[in-house]
Amino acid sequence: MLPTSSGLFVDPEFPASVSSLICGAGTPLSILCDRITWLRPQEIIASPRLFPLNARDGLGKQGILGDCWFICACSALQKCEKLLRQVFPVGQCLWTDPGYTGKFTCRFWRFGFWVEVTIDDRLPCLGHKLCFSHCQDQGSFWLPLLEKAYAKLHGCYESLWAGQVADALVDLTGGLVERWAFGAGEEHVRREMFNKMLELKERCAMTCSVLHYREGAKELGEFHAFTITDIQNVVAKDGQELLMLRVHNPWGRCCWDGSWSKSGHGWDIFSPKVVSNLQSKMQEGEFWVEKSEFIQDFDELTMAFPVNEKGQILNIWSGLPLISTQEVYGSWVKGQSAGGSRNNVSFPDNPKFWLRVKEQCQVYLTLNQRPLHGTGATQNKDSLYAIGLHVWKVEKRKFNLTKTLSSPPVVGTSSHSYERQFHLYCELSPGYHLLVPSTFLRDTEADFLLRVLSTGHVTLSEIVPPRSMAPASEDVTQRSWDIQTLQGSWKKGKNAGGSRNFPSYHLNPSLPFSVPKECQLVKVTLLQQCQEDKCHAIGFHVYSVSRDKQKSPLSGEPSASCVPHSHSQEVSQVCVLSPGKYLLVPSTYLPEQECGFTVTIATKVDRKPIESQETLGRFLQEVKKEISIIFFFVCVLVFILHLKFEFSFLTVNIDLNVQVVLWGLRH
Known part of the structure; x- marks a missing residue:
């Protein structure tokens, strides 16, 4: 990553080019690629800032990219300062800072870890305006920068076209997400759900989605996500209490034509003061809808779990922290x-x-x-x-x-x-x-x-199953196995790339070995050189090396693996591999973990045992054989003599007993 001659950071991993816009998913975005230019915020507006002064002005608006699901999920960061600072680390250089570099870093929770993504601030534009997401306050750039980092994480902007709000919420919070489908469930469950939404409206991101076309709600779109920005219990003229939800469409325009649209008849049940109060709080793209009509016209509701000041996730039902x-x-x-x-x-x-x-x-x-x-x-x-x-x-x-x-x-x-x-x-x-x-x-x-x-x-x-071992008859200490021992180490900042879950995986040591034609069975053992109570989670993959030298072996699927990574000093795997060349890639599960290791590769070769040509060895074998035969005959002779002695003693006893009996009869 090198700075330009002007001193502003340029990200070579995610360049300002078509490759960062599309990656072959076949979306309509490809039609406009040639017209898109890349501008920095200070080239778009005179005084750019990261966040708006008023949080409501930070509401997201969708551009020509179909990522409403991501924009709606970003509302989670507006509800929790701790989450916002987790995703947008503090202390970054802004446009008004003397040390402004044009570089920003965001974090996303991916498969158990917070992953940092660094980008430059060149943003896609059409006609000198942002063509993808932007804030209600177009002078604030936190959302388009976050969108760019998320696009880099996934390879290109086009990868964000269509998705699940729940997935984006997990990536932004690292927490739990609850989803409710309105077509299922009993009435008391729905009632409890809406009561919980009313209770947590200031602390939780809440979104709703339309998944199926409806005749009366065609303007809502199909497969479209919305943000719920407010929930209120409102009293009608007759004293009836109604639950009203304020919904924001990321398209940024009014799309609601139901009973509670601006000219709808639903407002007639409220006093003019109540109507004025509710409608005055609407921004562009927002509308109010009552609970029963909301359930009728929307398919699904998604809510992220709240997070307390300690960063602990709270159970939405009991309020207790998940400690x-x-x-x-x-x-x-x-x-x-x-x-x-x-x-x-x-x-x-x-x-x-x-x-x-x-x-x-x-x-x-x-x-x-x-x-x-x-x-x-x-x-x-x-x-x-x-x-x-x-x-x-x-x-x-x-x-x-x-x-x-x-x-x-x-x-x-x-x-x-x-x-x-x-x-x-x-x-x-x-x-x-x-x-x-x-x-x-x-x-x-x-x-x-x-x-x-x-x-x-x-x-x-x-629950660890018994370790896979070679059959007892195929002991690796026998001469039918060829054993190769290799030494190596993982070092921070160099080759401690972690598991395949991380983009740095390719940095791990790659150990070449060959499987000969007469071999099929290979046993690989990985031993980490550490104290037993300080073991890293280790594992390895074996990759076949193709004849195409331009193709990296690690780009394909492994031929054999020892996973999941295990907190053991030693892991091993018996593999059946075809003859050829291979790369063994040992790894710790997490990147940047230092440790030395030893790899033993035992290949079983099916060859006949070679007879010894040494006369001394042969003589010793023959002597050993003769001694064994002599010892056998000695044992047999001793046994026979023992039986003869026992038989003689028994005969003497019988003769003596007969004489005693006869003496008794005489007397």
Whole structure:
């Protein structure tokens, strides 16, 4: 990353070019690429600023990019200063600062970690105006800068075309998100839901979506997201209390033609003072709607959990902080741990975890899957799998896996879902609980993150299956194995790239080795050189090296893997590999973790044992054989003599006893 001659930062990883705009998703954006120019904020407006003076002026407006889902999720940052500072770190150089560099850094929560994304402030424009997202106050640039960082995270702006509000909320908060579909559920559940929204309106981001076309609400659009900016209980002229919701359309224009539009008849039930008070608070693109009509014309409501000053996520139902967070990474691996749903006899093969609950507490169990591709326009059912999670209460000392899994779970997903993250809520009593995450189809390979957030103290640990070992007859110490030992280390700022979840993965050491024609079985062992109580989570992948030298082996899928990463001094894997050249890439799970390591690669070669040509060795073998034969005959001779002695002694005793009996008869 190099500064320009003018001293302003230019990001070579996300250049001001077509490659940063589109990446082949086939959206309408490609038509306008040639007309888009890139300008810095001070080239767009005389006095740019990061945030508006009035928070309401920071409402997002959507441009020509179909990312309403992301813009609506950004309202979470306007509700919580702590979250805003988490995503936008303080102390960045602004346009009015003497040391202004044109560089900004944002953070996003991705698969368990806050990832920093650095960009320059050149923004896409049409006709000298921002063509993507912008704030109601067009002199404020926090939203277009955040949008650019999010686009860089996903590869290009086009990747943000269409997506889930819930996914963006998780990326911006690192927390939990509740979703309600209005087509399901009982009335008392809806009533409780709206009461909770009214209670938390100042602290939580709330959005709603239209997922299906409706005859009477065509102006709302289809597959479109909105932000809920206010909720109020309003008293009508007859004393009836109605729940009113103020909704903002990121298109920035009025699109509502229902009973509560500006000229709608719904306002007639309120006094002129109430009407004036509600309508005076509307900004461009906002409208009011009453609860019953809201449920009728919208399909879904999404709400992020609030966060307190300590950064703890709060249970939206009880208000209690989730003080304990436990997490563990895992993988479904074909042929090993991808057992599928409970419909499959292989369900017990899935990864399994112990959750020890130390006190009665409220628990949220979340399951995240790592998509194969990006989000937005590139994320579909090809990149997300149907996943589920089930929990059983067990007596650990009397634990029987087959019996446990055949019984009803304490809590579980009613059906597997194509979600990047979902959660289960339950209240658990003290003791051990068995957690089994699964995909719907068996042999589905994917990585996942299992998180447990609770109001009490809990511990989460993986139930490690027996380590895969080579058959006893194929001991790697025998001459039929060729053993290669390699030394290496991970060093901060150099080659400690972390796991495949991180863009720095390619920095890890790459150790070449070959598999000969007469070999198929390879055992790889990775040993980290550290104290047992200071182990990093380690693992490795094996990549095939193709003849095409321009193609990086790491760009393809591994030929073999030892995952998930394990907090062990040593991990190993027996692999079946075709003859050829390979790269072994050992890694810690997190980047920037230093440690030395030793890799042992044992390749089994199917060749006949070579007879020794040394006469001394042969002589010793023959002597050993002769001694064994002599020893055998000596043992047999001793045994025969022993039997003869016993027989003679028995004969003497019989003769003596007969003489005694005869003497008695005579007398």
